[in-house]
Amino acid sequence: MVIKAVYEKYGRAHDGSVASKMSREQFTTMIIDLSKHVPEIKGVEKQEVEAAFTLFVNDGLSFANFSYWWRSSHKFDYFAGEKAVLLRKAWSLYKKYALRHSQMDLESFMKMLDDLNIKGSEEDFDKLDVDDNGLLNFKEFSSWLKWF
16 A cells, blocks of 8 residues: 555654654655655745644644545645645744744734734734643644635
8 A cells, every 4th residue: 555655654753663643854754755756746845844734733643644635636735836825924924933933922923913013912812822722833823814
């Protein structure tokens, strides 16, 4: 089965065993490698792949979810075309204001809004913070943009 072979090739743990979840780094390597052979994603950039992974998965891609993604006719939509351009812009904005490029706190969110001359409040932030941990992950941040 091709899907399983691809997952096993790129989803290896440090000890050589197949990891229970494929990491963002492993997925990015896979897509970059595929881009050399798949015309739809030729020239895809690392940041686009990282952003797409973070938007949809964030903490790792299980084989079941990988298999579902692989079989989708839209699997490359966020790596090329208009969606890729929007994703690249969203990821750049997020990384600019996120703490250590991982999550965005209220202070960073308010600074971003101020820099962009957009009115906002702590209440706006709280609505986006779905997991109520006081930080916005990229998926929560993306819901504010309403681009996807």
